[in-house]
Amino acid sequence: MSDAAEAHPDVTALPFEKALAELEEIVKQLEGGKVALEDSIAIYERGEVLKRHCEALLHRAEARIERITLGPDGAATGTSPLDPA
Numbered sequence: 001m002s003d004a005a006e007a008h009p010d011v012t013a014l015p016f017e018k019a020l021a022e023l024e025e026i027v028k029q030l031e032g033g034k035v036a037l038e039d040s041i042a043i044y045e046r047g048e049v050l051k052r053h054c055e056a057l058l059h060r061a062e063a064r065i066e067r068i069t070l071g072p073d074g075a076a077t078g079t080s081p082l083d084p085a
Contacts, residue, residue, distance in 0.1 A: 011049050016057045023050040 011019065026047040029035050035043065066079040 011046075011053050014050075014053065016054060016061075019050050019054050019057070023047055023054065026050070 014022070026043050029043060030040060030047075069077050069080050071077040
C-alpha cells in the first residue's frame with residue numbers, strides 16, 4: 001500500500017458513488033482557489049487516492065460485465081465476456 005493510501009485507509013470502504021462525489025467536491029474546492037496551500041496539498045493527495053479507488057472499482061465492474069449471445073433465431077444462448085482479450 002502506498003503512503004497516500006495508508007494516510008486515507010477509509011477510502012477503501014467507500015462505494016463508487018460516494019468516492020466519486022467526494023472527488024468532485026475536492027475538484028470544486030481546488031478550482032475555487034480559496035483553500036490554503038497546505039490544505040490544498042492534503043486534499044489533492046486524498047483526491048489522488050479517491051481517483052485510484054474509483055478506477056479500481058470501475059475496472060472490477062467492467063471485468064464482471066458480460067455480453068448476452070444470441071442464436072440464429074434471436075433467442076439468448078448464453079453469455080461471453082463483453083470485451084474478450
